[in-house]
Amino acid sequence: MQRIMLRAKLHRVTVTQADLNYEGSCGIDQDLLDAADMKEFEKIELYNVNNGERFSTYIIKGERGSGEISLNGAAARRAHLGDQLIICTYAPMTDEEIATYKPKVILVNEKNAIKEIKKV
Numbered sequence: 001m002q003r004i005m006l007r008a009k010l011h012r013v014t015v016t017q018a019d020l021n022y023e024g025s026c027g028i029d030q031d032l033l034d035a036a037d038m039k040e041f042e043k044i045e046l047y048n049v050n051n052g053e054r055f056s057t058y059i060i061k062g063e064r065g066s067g068e069i070s071l072n073g074a075a076a077r078r079a080h081l082g083d084q085l086i087i088c089t090y091a092p093m094t095d096e097e098i099a100t101y102k103p104k105v106i107l108v109n110e111k112n113a114i115k116e117i118k119k120v
Contacts, residue, residue, distance in 0.1 A: 002092040006103040008036040010087040012049060013112050015079045017070035024073030026057050026087070030064035035106045035114055038089055046075070049084040067112035 010032055017027070026044060033039070040061050047054050057075045062068030069087075071079055079085060093101060102119035109115050 002094055003098065004090050005093045005098060005101065007089045007091040008038060008104040008106070009089075010036055010038075010085075010106050010108070012084045013069045013087060013108055014067075014110065015069050015071060015081055015083045015085060016067060016112070018076040018079065018081060019070065019072050020074075020076040022072035022076075024057060024075065025060045026075060027060050027062040027068050027070035027072065028087070029062045029066050029068045029112060031114060032106060032108070032112065033059065033061065035117055036089070036104055042089060045088045045090070046078070047086040047088070048079050049086065050079070051083070053078045069112055 038059055040059050042059050043056060044059055045056050055075060055078045062070065069085065105118045105120050106114060107116040
């Protein structure tokens with residue numbers, strides 16, 4: 001049996017851009033993607049800390065070092081500039097894998113620069 005487990009989390013990142021007319025997705029600074037081991041086109045779940053909205057989309061690469069967290073297409077309606085989000089990825093794991101696995105949590109500052117990387 002497999003369970004769906006948290007794989008990585010970008011904790012309290014700040015929305016820097018929103019473009020309703022773009023084709024969809026969430027642009028994320030490449031530094032954050034690398035730190036969380038998230039990949040372009042990977043499905044993500046997003047939780048808006050400001051308004052409680054929960055939604056899903058996929059990742060596109062943002063410019064390295066930019067601090068970019070951009071919501072595009074329909075996702076742009078789920079948050080405003082300056083809102084804080086929690087962005088998560090999940091993965092199926094066996095009980096054996098779960099016994100030793102620790103998800104990555106990336107903590108950021110107000111400009112979405114990495115402050116700390118934790119395994120919880």
